[in-house]
Amino acid sequence: MTGGIDPLQLCQEYGTPLYVYDAAIMERQYKAITGAFTYPNVRIHYACKALTNINVMRLFHKWGAGLDCVSIQEVHLGLQAGFKPEDILYTPNFAGMEEFDEAARLGVKINIDAIPMLENWGLQHRDVPLCIRINPHLMAGGHENISVGHIDSKFGISIHQLPHVLRIVESQGLRIEGLHMHTGSDILDVDVFLMGAEILFEAARKFPDLKYIDMGSGFKVPYKPDDIETDVVELGQKLSKRFAEFCSEYGRDLTLMFEPGKFLVSAAGYLFARCTLVKQTTSTVFVGLDTGLNHLIRPMFYGSYHKIINVTEPTFKPRIYTVVGNICETDTFGSDRRIAEVVEGDVLCFYNAGAYGWMMSSNYNSRPRPAEVLLYDGTAHLIRRRETLEDLLHTQISIDL
Numbered sequence: 522m523t524g525g526i527d528p529l530q531l532c533q534e535y536g537t538p539l540y541v542y543d544a545a546i547m548e549r550q551y552k553a554i555t556g557a558f559t560y561p562n563v564r565i566h567y568a569c570k571a572l573t574n575i576n577v578m579r580l581f582h583k584w585g586a587g588l589d590c591v592s593i594q595e596v597h598l599g600l601q602a603g604f605k606p607e608d609i610l611y612t613p614n615f616a617g618m619e620e621f622d623e624a625a626r627l628g629v630k631i632n633i634d635a636i637p638m639l640e641n642w643g644l645q646h647r648d649v650p651l652c653i654r655i656n657p658h659l660m661a662g663g664h665e666n667i668s669v670g671h672i673d674s675k676f677g678i679s680i681h682q683l684p685h686v687l688r689i690v691e692s693q694g695l696r697i698e699g700l701h702m703h704t705g706s707d708i709l710d711v712d713v714f715l716m717g718a719e720i721l722f723e724a725a726r727k728f729p730d731l732k733y734i735d736m737g738s739g740f741k742v743p744y745k746p747d748d749i750e751t752d753v754v755e756l757g758q759k760l761s762k763r764f765a766e767f768c769s770e771y772g773r774d775l776t777l778m779f780e781p782g783k784f785l786v787s788a789a790g791y792l793f794a795r796c797t798l799v800k801q802t803t804s805t806v807f808v809g810l811d812t813g814l815n816h817l818i819r820p821m822f823y824g825s826y827h828k829i830i831n832v833t834e835p836t837f838k839p840r841i842y843t844v845v846g847n848i849c850e851t852d853t854f855g856s857d858r859r860i861a862e863v864v865e866g867d868v869l870c871f872y873n874a875g876a877y878g879w880m881m882s883s884n885y886n887s888r889p890r891p892a893e894v895l896l897y898d899g900t901a902h903l904i905r906r907r908e909t910l911e912d913l914l915h916t917q918i919s920i921d922l
């Protein structure tokens with residue numbers, strides 16, 4: 522499970538709940554996607570909102586990735602992690618103009634996803650080239666909260682507004698160097714990407730100075746045992762061929778970009794938590810843990826499935842449990858799960874906790890957030906200490922009462 526390192530020993534040493542990330546799995550995923558394309562000019566930007574621990578960002582930098590950032594703070598973290606400004610694409614949504622001014626000053630690539638922003642761009646930054654985020658209205662994605670391509674989505678500029686975009690670009694003399702789409706998460710069917718590509722190609726014919734086309738992300742990863750994964754090999758073959766054809770028609774070899782988050786880090790992460798109590802009610806056996814929706818909110822927020830195992834006693838006879846957190850809120854991680862018999866003190870493990878796990882954690886119920894450990898080169902490294910009571914008070918200011 523954790524690259525030959527005993528997870529129980531890690532929990533002993535660093536306490537629970539504990540996030541553990543395996544760098545070897547991140548590298549495997551990065552190489553799977555970069556190796557899938559025969560088109561030579563492919564660039565993978567790590568969508569770091571999935572997991573912005575600076576060490577994880579440094580690993581992707583070391584392996585040659587660029588970075589996709591959705592806030593100016595992520596841009597600053599990326600620069601600190603060693604990324605060059607030109608390797609960072611800044612793709613915010615409803616960010617204020619001051620953030621864009623700062624991004625322009627820092628020299629990162631800028632992705633605009635609203636017409637008013639485009640209209641104002643020429644006032645101060647006419648010479649700073651832009652990427653435009655187009656919403657192709659492909660309905661894709663596993664859950665309505667992560668599908669961002671529908672017609673009334675707040676993301677991107679509708680493909681139907683392209684004539685308006687072109688008028689602004691021409692009248693303001695803007696330089697458009699990239700086109701972008703990102704239609705949501707958990708896209709199963711490779712043909713969705715190919716349909717998206719055709720829509721971007723159609724738009725690209727109207728912009729003569731492009732350098733890149735960014736197809737976003739949405740790569741699905743398996744969560745359940747029989748789940749399927751986006752077939753990146755099939756995508757790489759089909760899209761490489763079609764992209765090369767388009768480039769020869771366009772007259773220039775454009776860079777083909779993707780920006781996966783989940784695909785790169787989800788399977789690399791585990792959340793370990795300890796059973797505080799097993800509670801039998803009239804109809805259900807609850808396994809309660811020393812964690813909750815404050816540390817892993819995906820099951821409650823998206824209805825997402827995380828495999829759960831008993832690490833302490835993996836060979837005990839399975840029983841049916843509903844696994845819940847310790848937060849005063851209904852925080853059910855999974856109902857009616859078959860898990861090897863659990864007793865108080867056992868360590869349970871959640872799989873696929875690398876993406877949007879720690880990052881979406883909070884201090885709700887005034888509980889501190891977990892530590893993070895990175896397994897790298899056969900060694901476990903503490904990369905974020907556990908929070909303490911002092912951390913909870915750190916930003917508070919006591920006034921005279």
Ligand SMILES: *Cc1c(COP(=O)(O)O)cnc(C)c1O
Nearest residue numbers: 568703706738739780781782783
């Ligand atoms: C969140 C996000 C991604 C990454 O999505 P995943 O489903 O984690 O791969 C990529 N691009 C943009 C613009 C995003 O907001």
